[in-house]
Amino acid sequence: MRSLRHTIADDLRSQITTGELTAGTRLPSEPQLATHYKVSTPTLRNALALLQAEGLIEKIHGKGNFVRHPLRRLTYTGGRLTPDGDLHVTIRTTNLRARGHLIPLLKVPSRALLTEFFCVTHQGESPHSLARIYVPRDLAPAELHWHRSGVSQSRDRVSARLPTPEEASTLRISSALAVLSITRVSTDNTGRVVEAALLVLPSDRTDALFDTHHVTNEKGQEG
Amino acid sequence: MRSLRHTIADDLRSQITTGELTAGTRLPSEPQLATHYKVSTPTLRNALALLQAEGLIEKIHGKGNFVRHPLRRLTYTGGRLTPDGDLHVTIRTTNLRARGHLIPLLKVPSRALLTEFFCVTHQGESPHSLARIYVPRDLAPAELHWHRSGVSQSRDRVSARLPTPEEASTLRISSALAVLSITRVSTDNTGRVVEAALLVLPSDRTDALFDTHHVTNEKGQEG
DNA sequence: GAGTGGTCTAGACCACGAG
């Protein structure tokens, strides 16, 4: 026997995925839905929490619950988001000094001069992803370019976690919706770190792609 | 003002991380904790749900709530988990025919002969990760080797999601704890798919590492 | 001020695990 909240979530989910409830639509209020499904409001709210964690609805305090726009799934590959047709990025530039985890990440001394680019990517009207990009001040371009010159190697560390409250509100996602957290460190051919990027990508709208070329010898061992 | 459940979760979290509550310990029962914190049982359970989603505790129906063993964080890199010192893997081998999403994934005709290796990795006593590895029958080894010969290229598609109920129970994690889901497709130098691996890695115990080497010409454009 | 979602209470009843 499936629990009440799952039964309700299943019903609403099918209405959303079949298009019976279209994107942007406001759902009936929680008391109304509770009456309709003949459950108490906590139970109904539990059902909505399931849909929220799946990224299907967006809860806005004082306004209502809304069907989320099903944005096209983007791919993070080669350090960029693709396809990037209708993406626009807003960037805030800040000068600061190295501290905390930035010191080992960029392999710079404490209080070294850095430039931070704080980027928010929008897909249409909706915020899609966040990036904090750190560059040593002497290498920092006046404007951030996605194609950085002088990079010979990059390392991407990928993990999944729940968003911080700030990330959740900036991206307008549930704090129960996991994000891909990618730390990308790029070095030049001398081994100097020329850029560190901290990326936050909502799990329902992005996946990451990595290609590896293998070199094998006659014995089938990696070289 | 921080909500009650967050305050309680913060208190229990600090007790766990400082070692005041050691791994494997059973927490007091939920009614006892509710009395201690002077809250109702639903509120106390909400607090525990936060810790569960962080992977700090494990709830076992009919037995109690237990502090989870803080396993060393493993890294998935080059298609393998490292360090693999105390990992052991149990494998179940099944013969089957291609259907559904396996057909485009392995680029084989419908009902093509395949071998599935269903792997569960254990770190000490605790299950760590799951893998479903598919190989065309004519290439399938009698025993699965982590070093596959004849692979010239691999592509890893990484996403984050909540585990299925089966995955959550096999890995003994909360269904609210996100997992890294990696689909790794390996091809030989003719372009034939020789292996497809579907990996499920708990987000609190694993991250994934990818290195990229860039080739740049004099103009700083990628080549 | 009216309507919305957010949090919390104080229970009831069911399902699971172990003796």
Added chain:
DNA sequence: TCGTGGTCTAGACCACTCA
């Protein structure tokens, strides 16, 4: 059988949004 966690009820009260 007993103690555990799992689900649900029927409210109360607070915080936010908008007219």
